[in-house]
Amino acid sequence: MFQKYRNFIRGISVNRIGQAGVIFTTTAFAGFLFFEFLRLIGVLDNAYIGLITYMLFPAMFLMGLALMPLAWYRYSKQQKKSTRELLNERFDDGDIREGFFGSRVFLIILILTMVNVLFIAGAGFRTMKFMDEPKFCGTACHSVMGPEWTAYQQSPHSRVKCVECHVGQGVDAVVSAKLNGLRQMALAMLSDYERPIPTPVHQLRPSRETCEQCHWPKKFYGSRLITRIHYKMDRGSTPRYTTLQLKIDTGRSAGNGGIHWHVATENEVRYASVGDKREEIIWVDWRQPDGTYHRFENTRLRDKTTEADYTHVRNMDCVDCHNRVTHVYEDAESAVDDRIQRGLVDRSLPFVKREMLAAITANYSSDEAGLQGIRNHFFGFYQALDAVQGARLTDRIENAVTVAQDIYKRNIHHHMRIDWNTYPNHLGHQHDGGCFRCHNPNIRDKQGKMIRHECTLCHSILAYDEANRFQYLFQPDKKNPNYKMHLFLRDEFLHSKVQADKN
Ligand code: HEC
Ligand code: HEC
Ligand code: HEC
Ligand code: HEC
Numbered sequence: 001m002f003q004k005y006r007n008f009i010r011g012i013s014v015n016r017i018g019q020a021g022v023i024f025t026t027t028a029f030a031g032f033l034f035f036e037f038l039r040l041i042g043v044l045d046n047a048y049i050g051l052i053t054y055m056l057f058p059a060m061f062l063m064g065l066a067l068m069p070l071a072w073y074r075y076s077k078q079q080k081k082s083t084r085e086l087l088n089e090r091f092d093d094g095d096i097r098e099g100f101f102g103s104r105v106f107l108i109i110l111i112l113t114m115v116n117v118l119f120i121a122g123a124g125f126r127t128m129k130f131m132d133e134p135k136f137c138g139t140a141c142h143s144v145m146g147p148e149w150t151a152y153q154q155s156p157h158s159r160v161k162c163v164e165c166h167v168g169q170g171v172d173a174v175v176s177a178k179l180n181g182l183r184q185m186a187l188a189m190l191s192d193y194e195r196p197i198p199t200p201v202h203q204l205r206p207s208r209e210t211c212e213q214c215h216w217p218k219k220f221y222g223s224r225l226i227t228r229i230h231y232k233m234d235r236g237s238t239p240r241y242t243t244l245q246l247k248i249d250t251g252r253s254a255g256n257g258g259i260h261w262h263v264a265t266e267n268e269v270r271y272a273s274v275g276d277k278r279e280e281i282i283w284v285d286w287r288q289p290d291g292t293y294h295r296f297e298n299t300r301l302r303d304k305t306t307e308a309d310y311t312h313v314r315n316m317d318c319v320d321c322h323n324r325v326t327h328v329y330e331d332a333e334s335a336v337d338d339r340i341q342r343g344l345v346d347r348s349l350p351f352v353k354r355e356m357l358a359a360i361t362a363n364y365s366s367d368e369a370g371l372q373g374i375r376n377h378f379f380g381f382y383q384a385l386d387a388v389q390g391a392r393l394t395d396r397i398e399n400a401v402t403v404a405q406d407i408y409k410r411n412i413h414h415h416m417r418i419d420w421n422t423y424p425n426h427l428g429h430q431h432d433g434g435c436f437r438c439h440n441p442n443i444r445d446k447q448g449k450m451i452r453h454e455c456t457l458c459h460s461i462l463a464y465d466e467a468n469r470f471q472y473l474f475q476p477d478k479k480n481p482n483y484k485m486h487l488f489l490r491d492e493f494l495h496s497k498v499q500a501d502k503n
């Protein structure tokens, strides 16, 4: 059998091209099996090896296959002989004698073709699977995706595959994403990409096909209580509490819903924004199946907009608010507050909040300079303090330095030009680009009615930078200058009915 195969190979290796074809296919085939074997027994687990196994080998294999007929074609041209004559010349009589199922050469070609088809299908399938792994998306082009990969691993979606949000359902989605991915890989290899990667990402599929496979609007009801702790810049980094009752209900109709009203099945909210950046809103409208329609315009832009602006119309979906649901870059101050709250930082270190914030937000020229600079900042500050106090703080400082450096490493990426606030979060209103893009006094309908924006539309406020988590539930002190506001907020919370009661 082996002898027959050798004869066959010798027969089809008519010239250099044919030989190259044979070498390519055989190496790729053997290489693929070898690496796949190593992966199966768990020796290899690395996206770079994956690039070789699943992309280089199959490509090499296909190329080899294509070279063989090409070689044969050129050879027959050069020899000016027909295929029949060449076959007679290259193979033994025994190989080309017509048997019951055709000649032996024919049979070998048939079997090899079947093996090839199986191999290509199998390898192709593995390649697609491999390309769907977050590890591939996140690490194959390490320097480009490094920041997203880092942020992703710490997010609530760290077990959700990149492709579940970035590719979505359906064959056309998959094909266009793969083609786009190949183009991006080529660009990455040529270092031809924008730093930072620009947002918003216009290629994302509508959330109906991605987010809503796991979360759906009916699931949002009632409200969610959150407490944010902010530490003061004082010596003891004293905690202050902000407690909100977020009204996350979907609701039934306008004027009767909560935060997820925008994505209720029966509501369609659309808007146009300047330059399609989704930051400065030109107009926003909403409609329901029964024909209810309402439109608001930005009075500050009314005369400045052109027809072109109307081509960038977007249907509002989850990502207009939850743009940082996975690639969560922290805000510097929230990051420090978070680490203190998690007990990673020793608050007995004087002014630790203030100093940590100063250390991580100073201007550094590179990642390494940043890490060193943070260290210098802490030791500089506390050595001066040591001299006054005569207390040795070294261990606690070392610990604070490590925490600050970790915050820095997670959020700042010089090679991609990602700094604090490169990617602001649209969820609240700490940054431009949040809810107040639309919920502001400039956005009005024809009658001059504004989109509501009173402080209790989206949340009840139970404490706002107070010493107690539920400050406004206590009977306010008449002497307090904010007496009226406390009373109002308390009553709003106690008397605002839960959605179910209203309907
Ligand atoms: C839960 C959904 C989800 C998952 C999982 C997810 N992403 Fe994203 N990603 C998004 C959204 C939403 C945006 C759009 C942000 C915008 O338009 O402002 C985005 C944006 C990006 C961007 C543009 C830069 C940026 O930070 O906005 C890159 C690059 C990216 N994702 C890569 C990845 C990679 C790599 C993975 C897997 C390791 C991944 N994503 C997993 C939802 C997701
Ligand atoms: C494959 C399923 C899946 C997909 C797709 C998905 N998510 Fe999630 N999502 C989850 C899981 C699981 C959690 C974690 C729940 C937990 O930690 O309690 C989560 C958590 C969340 C949270 C809550 C985070 C918090 O602070 O509690 C939000 C908001 C969210 N997802 C929004 C989105 C958005 C927006 C998209 C689309 C861009 C999306 N998800 C796509 C599964 C998914
Ligand atoms: C693209 C514009 C836009 C953005 C951004 C936006 N909204 Fe709205 N929102 C609207 C419109 C339009 C309405 C309906 C106003 C009306 O007809 O009175 C609305 C209504 C609401 C309502 C009341 C629903 C009801 O039943 O009346 C709440 C609550 C709300 N939004 C919360 C938020 C929150 C929270 C954010 C930010 C996380 C936000 N919105 C961001 C456009 C927007
Ligand atoms: C108008 C802005 C807006 C839109 C649009 C929006 N959300 Fe939210 N969502 C919020 C806010 C604000 C919260 C509360 C945030 C918090 O808990 O810190 C929230 C909370 C959530 C939560 C946590 C709910 C819980 O019970 O704690 C999930 C999950 C979620 N959203 C998913 C989605 C999905 C999926 C979509 C699209 C179908 C969507 N959201 C559309 C603003 C929005």
Ligand code: HEC
Pocket (backbone or CB within 6 Å): 228, 242, 244, 246, 427, 428, 429, 435, 436, 439, 452, 453, 454, 455, 456, 457, 458, 459, 464
């Ligand atoms: C259109 C809806 C909306 C309106 C109107 C609104 N907020 Fe908010 N607010 C939010 C959302 C959403 C968040 C973010 C929740 C989160 O970060 O998870 C938030 C967060 C906050 C926070 C917490 C910030 C932090 O992290 O410490 C405070 C304080 C606050 N709002 C105060 C106000 C005040 C005061 C007003 C009135 C001037 C107001 N809000 C109006 C939606 C709204």
